[in-house]
Amino acid sequence: MRTGLVLSLCVLTGCSLAPRYQRPETPSAAVFKEAGNWQVAAPADTAPRGPWWEPFNDPTLNALQTSATEANQNLKAAFAQLQMAHAQTRIAGAAYLPTIKAADGVTRKEVSTNSPSYSPLRPDTYNDLVAGGYFSYELDLFGRIRNTVAGARATEQATAGDVAYLELSVRAELTADYFSLRALDTAIALWDQTVTHNTRALALTQHLYQAGTAMPSDVDQATTVLSVAQTQAADVRLRRAQTEHAIAVLVGQSPSTFHLDPNPLTVGIAPSAPIVELPSTLLQRRPDIAAAERRVAAANAGIGVARAAYFPVLNISASLGRESLLRSTLFETPSRFWSVQPQGVLTVFDGGLHRAQSAAAHAAFDEQVAQYRNTVLSAFQDVEDNLAALHELELESDSAQAAANATQRALNQANFRLKAGAASYLDVVATENAALAAKLALTNIEARRINASILLIRSLGGDWINPAAAHTHP
Numbered sequence: 001m002r003t004g005l006v007l008s009l010c011v012l013t014g015c016s017l018a019p020r021y022q023r024p025e026t027p028s029a030a031v032f033k034e035a036g037n038w039q040v041a042a043p044a045d046t047a048p049r050g051p052w053w054e055p056f057n058d059p060t061l062n063a064l065q066t067s068a069t070e071a072n073q074n075l076k077a078a079f080a081q082l083q084m085a086h087a088q089t090r091i092a093g094a095a096y097l098p099t100i101k102a103a104d105g106v107t108r109k110e111v112s113t114n115s116p117s118y119s120p121l122r123p124d125t126y127n128d129l130v131a132g133g134y135f136s137y138e139l140d141l142f143g144r145i146r147n148t149v150a151g152a153r154a155t156e157q158a159t160a161g162d163v164a165y166l167e168l169s170v171r172a173e174l175t176a177d178y179f180s181l182r183a184l185d186t187a188i189a190l191w192d193q194t195v196t197h198n199t200r201a202l203a204l205t206q207h208l209y210q211a212g213t214a215m216p217s218d219v220d221q222a223t224t225v226l227s228v229a230q231t232q233a234a235d236v237r238l239r240r241a242q243t244e245h246a247i248a249v250l251v252g253q254s255p256s257t258f259h260l261d262p263n264p265l266t267v268g269i270a271p272s273a274p275i276v277e278l279p280s281t282l283l284q285r286r287p288d289i290a291a292a293e294r295r296v297a298a299a300n301a302g303i304g305v306a307r308a309a310y311f312p313v314l315n316i317s318a319s320l321g322r323e324s325l326l327r328s329t330l331f332e333t334p335s336r337f338w339s340v341q342p343q344g345v346l347t348v349f350d351g352g353l354h355r356a357q358s359a360a361a362h363a364a365f366d367e368q369v370a371q372y373r374n375t376v377l378s379a380f381q382d383v384e385d386n387l388a389a390l391h392e393l394e395l396e397s398d399s400a401q402a403a404a405n406a407t408q409r410a411l412n413q414a415n416f417r418l419k420a421g422a423a424s425y426l427d428v429v430a431t432e433n434a435a436l437a438a439k440l441a442l443t444n445i446e447a448r449r450i451n452a453s454i455l456l457i458r459s460l461g462g463d464w465i466n467p468a469a470a471h472t473h474p
Contacts, residue, residue, distance in 0.1 A: 016143030017311075018150070018304025021297055024369045026376040052457050053175050056269060060260070061178050064251055068174050071252025075170060078163045085152075085159040092152040095145045098137035103321075105130050122325075129330050132321015132337070139314040147304035154298035161291025168287065172458040174250045176451050177243055182265040183447035184240040187440060189264055191233035194436050198226040201429045218426070225429065267401075267442060270449035285461030286379050292372040299365040306361035309354045312346040382459030389452035393445055400442040407435040 053065055068075070107128040111118050118124075140146055205222040208214035248258035317340075324335040347354065414431040417423035 015141070016146055016304050017307035018143065018147045018301050021300045023293060024296060024372055026373050050462060052462055053171065056175075058178075060263070061175065064174055064178060064247065065171060067251035067253070068170055069167075072170055072250060073252055075163075075167055078166045082156070082159045082163050085156040089149065089152040089156045092145075092149045095138065095148070096140070098135055101134045103130065103132055103134065126325050128323065128325065129327060130321060130323045131330060132319055132323075135316075135318040135320075137316050139316065141314055142308040142311040143304050144308035144313075147301040147308065151298040151301035151305065154294045154301060158291040158294035158298065161287040161289075161294060164287035165291065168458055168461065170250060172454050174247065176454050177247050177250065179265065179447060179450045179454075181240060181243045181247065181260060182263050183443050184236055184243060185262040186264040186443045187236045188233065188240065188262070190436055190439055190443075191229060191236055194229045194432065195226065195233055197432055198222070198229050198429060201425055202226050204425050222426070222429075225433070265443060265446060267446050270397075270446055270453060286459070287461060289372075289375055289379055289461075292368070292375040296365070296368040296372050299361070299368040303358070303361045303365055306354070306358040309347070309357060312344040314342070314344045317341045317343065379459060383456065386452050386456035386459055390449065390456060393449045393452060396445050397442070397449060400438070400445050404435070404438040404442045407431070407438040411435045 051062075051065070053061055107130075108125070109128055110125045113124060138145065202219070202222040202225075205214055205218050209216065209219050244258065244260055245255035247260065248255040251258075318338070320338040322330050322335045323337055324330040324332070329335055411428070411431045411434075414423055414428045418425060418428050
């Protein structure tokens with residue numbers, strides 16, 4: 001009785017058998033643990049993200065970002081996937097309209113004289129001329145077409161989110177690699193300076209050894225120190241070359257022809273950790289969250305498609321045209337033919353196929369819900385991780401700067417003592433190595449701070465600065 005009532009209502013009004021869609025609930029919190037009063041975001045995945053890399057005020061970086069937009073091959077492939085998803089939506093939507101075909105053909109036939117259709121009143125061999133049109137249309141009484149279109153549209157929107165997140169990730173990776181390259185340029189300059197000083201120290205030690213005022217072990221020690229510095233300088237150059245190659249691929253150029261001039265990193269360009277309220281629209285600006293939610297909607301529509309398979313498929317087909325043995329009589333009234341054929345097809349037995357398809361659709365929905373919730377949880381983790389990194393690295397930067405300043409003062413004093421004859425050149429080299437280590441540590445922390453700020457931008461789906469409140473940074 002209940003099934004019959006549902007069937008009657010669907011026939012009269014048309015219906016959708018998909019469950020009523022509601023965005024799945026996700027674990028949330030009132031504030032971010034690592035950022036005091038920053039608020040949990042509300043949905044705003046279409047909010048503009050803007051050129052968030054421009055505040056670094058680096059023309060080379062800006063030019064690289066433009067090149068990535070125009071030539072990054074991953075972005076081109078993703079855009080092609082979006083175009084395919086858009087086409088799939090149009091393909092699904094075409095089922096809303098009837099299919100009309102026109103046909104015009106000539107068939108040469110020979111009839112068996114032993115067949116039931118044989119007639120001695122007409123020749124055994126003849127031409128059959130047909131000109132007509134054919135019409136077919138599926139009545140979407142149970143929402144199969146509507147839910148197929150809804151699923152395709154949601155998938156297209158999810159693909160658009162994938163493209164947006166890929167673009168955000170490519171830009172973030174490019175920015176991080178660029179500043180890593182500049183940090184390596186700083187390290188190369190420091191190691192080259194150290195190699196120069198250690199070369200002088202070795203020459204001086206060898207001279208003192210020849211004069212009888214130094215031990216062979218002093219020469220070995222000076223040689224070891226120089227060799228270590230040369231090894232480190234070569235290793236840093238290797239990492240710079242590989243980073244430059246990675247940048248070339250990101251901007252769609254051949255690593256064999258791509259080159260960036262050395263540009264040491266300037267200490268102090270990393271932004272400070274945000275300490276004020278986070279605009280409530282930013283977390284849900286992450287396009288991967290929007291894409292995951294749209295896949296849940298597509299899976300929900302898939303349940304409706306699977307359920308519709310339990311009900312009849314109702315089609316109307318018709319044909320209209322002319323048929324004759326002779327071209328001269330093809331368009332005369334007696335040659336006219338037409339037919340109309342409403343048809344309903346209901347599967348009576350399928351060995352459990354529809355039940356299995358329905359179970360698969362529900363399982364696919366549950367999978368997408370879990371994926372969506374995991375994406376949201378991962379987004380919160382990304383934000384918390386990088387907020388914590390920005391806060392702690394800012395403290396590390398202060399202490400590393402103090403260490404670099406102290407070792408530089410110690411090096412200055414060692415040079416004064418050397419000139420006064422109160423210290424050996426090896427003492428100066430040891431102090432230089434300590435200063436080098438402190439400067440390298442400071443450069444590394446500065447690069448990590450920049451990287452953490454870039455990752456925070458990506459984890460928030462774009463720049464965290466609220467255009468309506470420019471005072472969000474200290």
